[in-house]
Amino acid sequence: MKFRSRKLMAGTAGVALAALVGLTGCASGAPAGTQPTLDPDEEVSITFTFWGNDVRAELYNEAIAVFEEQHPNIDVDIIFLAPTDYWEKRQIEAAGSGLPDVVTMDLAYLRQYSQSGSLLDLEPYLGTIIQTDAIDPQVLSAGVVDDVTTAVPLSTNSWGMFLNTTLLDQLGVEAFTDGTWEDYYDWIAEVSDAGKAAGVDVWGGVDPTGRIENFELQLRAEGDNLFDEDGTPGFDEERLAEFWDSVSTQRDAGQLVPQQRIAEVQPLTAFDSALSASDATWDNTGAGFLANLGEGYDIQLIAPPLSVEDGKDLYLKASQMYSIASNSEHPAAAATLIDFLINSPESGEIFGTNRGLPASETARESADLDELSQTIADYEASIADRLGAAPPVPIVGYGSLHEKFRELGEELNFGTMTVDEAVTQFFAEMDVVVSSQ
Structure with missing residues (x-):
């Protein structure tokens, strides 16, 4: 399969998990008192990584093409790996402070990467670049580690x-x-x-x-x-x-x-x-x-x-999430991509429920739900009286x-x-x- 990305990277054997866990620090963010903004005239290139199969890769290719049309100053290089190779590659990158700008995150690894200082504090970008009104606050809270938001859920399941x-x-x-x-x-x-x-x-x-x-x-x-x-x-x-x-x-x-x-x-x-x-x-x-x-x-x-x-x-589990690497040189552009992939009607229409039921109501309304997907949406609505607060991040x-x-x-x-x-x-x-x- 040919991908539109100019930077398709393969997983390699590398450092053990301990190399990442051994790093210390906390999530970093925008300088205090600053408002993150995106300069529409500045040409930037950012990297984006996700796991999945060829079907999901094609969907991401389509979505990124639409994003780049809307933001011609932002070039997105895709790094796609199979699930079995994905986290090994991320561990190597994190150990060398070289994570891609936008990282597709799993709840099981969120605390590990947050506490190592590998992820950006997203609070300055929430409600400014990354719109959150369309996401249930309980779902949004799944991305909080030690009172710091380091990930934004893009889909839910239960x-x-x-x-x-x-x-x-x-x-x-x-x-x-x-x-x-x-x-x-x-x-x-x-x-x-x-x-x-x-x-x-x-x-x-x-x-x-x-x-x-x-x-x-x-x-x-x-x-x-x-x-x-x-x-x-x-x-x-x-x-x-x-x-x-x-x-x-x-x-x-x-x-x-x-x-x-x-x-x-x-x-x-x-x-x-x-x-x-x-x-x-x-x-x-x-x-x-x-x-x-x-x-x-x-x-x-x-x-x-x-x-x-x-x-x-x-509880509603964040089945996938997006984070920004603390080493990113273009966090505002990275946040703009996250907002598009989570909230935009175009993203909802392209992905449907391939990544899970969209966490954003805006994207969910644009998703074409087949019979089973509608059944899942109805199911998650039907269990409202049994939903408790999301458990602590693993x-x-x-x-x-x-x-x-x-x-x-x-x-x-x-x-x-x-x-x-x-x-x-x-x-x-x-x-x-x-x-x-």
Whole structure:
């Protein structure tokens, strides 16, 4: 594929994560008392980086072309990488104070890059160059680290429950509608038993306790966070053991999709391989599910279970964000590009929901929502009474904890580890991460 960019850079092997974490500092911004402005006559060149696939790259090419028509004095060089290479390349750049001007940021890495001093304080640009009136304040707050705004969300998603209604109809089992987590576990068992009786490889679901997000939702419903701002966990060994043990009956009875079957269908999931009739995950996963399932399948999106009455377990997550590098020589031009990519009707029309549901109402109104995208938009509107404040920005090292949690969940489902052993291993890993905060 040929890109319009004049600076398309590839990822390379490089420094370890510690090189970036070891940097100290805080987000920097415009000099005090100054109002950031863009000189329309000054010719500048800025770099912009994002992750994705060829489809997203073409959309960005189209959007940047429109931006440069509107701002002929700003030349944008695109740096596009696959997700697997993206953060390795950013670590190398940050260690050498050479990040691109505009960086597509992920919530999991925001604290790491903010606390290292790699990102600009965006406060002077908010409401001036980057318009924020069209973005929900709760969503906007996701870009704040240590009271400093270092990123602006461009899209949102929320945790939800997908159901394969085609499989359920074939098995003659009613779809799960609402109830507690215990109700959901019982429903999983019912579907799995129906699949076994019919002689088909269909189960009610994968092990819900294999995902740290489900644990986080239960903690939030109880009034706790997974981790507080300073890295303090909102749970102890007993609470984690209770969570992992909550499906032990279904696990022992073979009523969850076997881990071996999950491994066999990778990189697909059990849900989009039609092995599982349900899956709790981020709502913007639906398009991929439908594409992989193919024609003949219908899916439904509902709110996940809730065991605490009136619990505020859900939140709108910033699925992607934009930041400006503190080393940028043209922050006003970078902010102008961010405003266009987040707020402009042209951007909304070009991208639709490719980057997630647009966080800006202006862009969202211009996006052509297909049936599934409209379903996701309706879903996010329907869970308003369950939305709580967004959790603190993830601690540095959260990515390794997320992966450890997943690995231990696999061990539990393979039957190669006990719950107590899994809890001990996770807390050992967590102690290392938290102590480094």
